[in-house]
Amino acid sequence: MDFILDRIDNKIEFFQAYDLKTLERQINDQIDNNKALLLDVYAIQHNIVFDPNAGKMLYSAVVHFKVKSS
Numbered sequence: 001m002d003f004i005l006d007r008i009d010n011k012i013e014f015f016q017a018y019d020l021k022t023l024e025r026q027i028n029d030q031i032d033n034n035k036a037l038l039l040d041v042y043a044i045q046h047n048i049v050f051d052p053n054a055g056k057m058l059y060s061a062v063v064h065f066k067v068k069s070s
Contacts, residue, residue: 008037008067012064014062039067042064043063046061
């Protein structure tokens with residue numbers, strides 16, 4: 001039985017919420033989780049659209065995590 005450990009170098013995660021506080025909390029929680037994997041935030045993109053089904057603005061973000069630089 002072989003046991004192989006591979007390190008994650010890049011990770012992209014998607015988030016969405018109907019208010020900015022929830023979106024920010026989701027991103028901050030995941031930043032803390034990814035610190036254990038030695039990943040830092042490399043880039044963030046965000047977007048806001050109107051969701052006609054909910055009648056609210058929908059906030060979304062894409063966060064690119066990369067391995068920490070020494």
